[in-house]
Amino acid sequence: MNERPKILREDNTAGETVLAEVEEVIQLAVTIKDVAKKANVAASTVSRVIANSNRISHATKIRVREAMEELGYHPNFHARSLANKSTKTIGIIMPSSAKVAFQNPFFPEVIRGISTKAYQKGYGLYLSTGQTEEERFEEVVQMVEEQRVDGIVLLYSRKNGLIMPYLMKKNFPFVLIGRPYDLPDEEVTHVNNDNFKAAKMVTEYLSLLGHRQIAFIGGNMEYVVTIDHMKGYKKALEQAGIEVNDSYIVYHDELEEGGQEAVIELMSLQERPTALVVADDLMAFGVLRMLSDMGVNVPDELSIISFNNVMISELSSPPMTTVDIHIFDLGSTAVECLFDKMLDKHIQPKSVIIPHRLIKRQSCKKCNDKTLHS
The missing domain is CATH 1.10.260.40 (lambda repressor-like DNA-binding domains)
Incomplete structure (x- = not known):
């Protein structure tokens, strides 16, 4: 017995x-x-x-x-x-609930990159559903302690985050899409764009078109991508000899709705901006809709440039100038790095930078007298 x-x-x-x-x-x-x-x-x-x-x-x-x-x-x-001793499953941790996240075309595309590579290895996905940082942290603890997944892809990095320190303490395989905020880059395997350089590039582009009243519409201030975009924007202004105008800097958590609210705030200023750097294509789409309602012509009266190059940017009116950050490659490369870590938990962390590319369409033009006096 x-x-x-x-x-x-x-x-x-x-x-x-x-x-x-x-x-x-x-x-x-x-x-x-x-x-x-x-x-x-x-x-x-x-x-x-x-x-x-x-x-x-x-x-x-x-x-x-x-x-x-x-x-x-x-x-x-x-x-x-x-x-x-394997679940053949990868955990995916998003910055908000799946319902909210999938409203942004970035997340379906990055998950397409993740799932394509995971499928090749016979792995499935386990998506987080928590709406707050605390709820997502509890989900991660369950994933790890109950051995529900073999590794985790973290789709965001934020100030004072709970998840990364926990995963590092547990020595649990994970890869970050983005850049760690509270930890040195060399301590966390991460796949990212050079968001500082991308934002600096687009701001310089607008400056070279003759714009000096360039506003910035950012996303959640807690996320590292927003911080890096802001730093790149400010650096380009500084190098162009343009003084940073705090009233030209607006942040909104919501994307499409946030873009609409942001443009109302900016267009209410006595001295309106002539160009906008917008943190996300979906947010820029909201900006375009609100400007159309206001009768503001893009790009004749206001130039707009954005990030991500999702389908909506090409289908908008006018088609949007944006930065292609190769979202699919971010996801697939992250999974490649994660498999390396799952095979060897003691492998040295590494940083992989996915290149970006400016996609010129019809939402930007040279600054002229009509723009300056609109």
């Missing part, structure tokens, strides 16, 4: 034995042994086929998979997890 159940065995090799035994204990209608008999191979070979092992020939994989399909066999997720 004191004999340990087979399900708790720890002395297996590569998990194949435990997987077979677990499924026998669970008494599935069709077991690995049934598939092995049908395909005329060993049960361990079936396990390796399920794991997509490189040790098994392509022909054998086809034969085993045909047997699985014919018998209606589906590998048991929990049995595989116990056998291989």
Whole structure:
């Protein structure tokens, strides 16, 4: 009676034995042994086929998979997890609830990059749903302590964040898309754009078009991307000999609605700006809609430049000049880095910078007398 159940065995090799035994204990209608008999191979070979092992020939994989399909066999997720000590799942932590995040085209595109690379490795995704930083932190704790995921991709960085310090303390594999705020860059593996350089570039571009009254509409002030955009904007003004006007700097958490509110605030000034640097294409779309309602012509009376190059920027009226930050590549590269960390938790952290590119369309033009006196 004191004999340990087979399900708790720890002395297996590569998990194949435990997987077979677990499924026998669970008494599935069709077991690995049934598939092995049908395909005329060993049960361990079936396990390796399920794991997509490189040790098994392509022909054998086809034969085993045909047997699985014919018998209606589906590998048991929990049995595989116990056998291989892997959930085959990656956690995705977003800066807000999924409902809110997916209103911004950035997040579906970055998750497309993540999921494409994850699928190639046979991994699924586990999306966070918390609406506050505290709720998201509790989700991460559950993911880690309950072994729900093998690694985590963090889609944002903020001041005084709770999640990164916790993951580092636990030595749990994670990759940040963005730049760490409270920690040195060399301590956290992260994939990012040079957001300082991108914002500096677009502000310089507007300056070269003759604009000197250049306003900035940023997102959440707690997020590092907003901080970097602001620093780049201010640096370009300084180098162009343009004094920073605090009334030209507006922040809003909401994107499309925030853009509308921001432009009302800026266009109410006695000395209106002639050009806008907007932190996000969706926010810029809100800006364009509000300016249209006001009868302000873009770009004749006001030039606008934005970031991300999502589809809405090309379909807006006028089509928007923006910065392509290669969102898909941010996601896929982050997963590549995460797999490296999952294979070796002690691998040295690294920083990967995804290049950006200015996409010129029709929302910017040279500053002229009409613009200055509008």
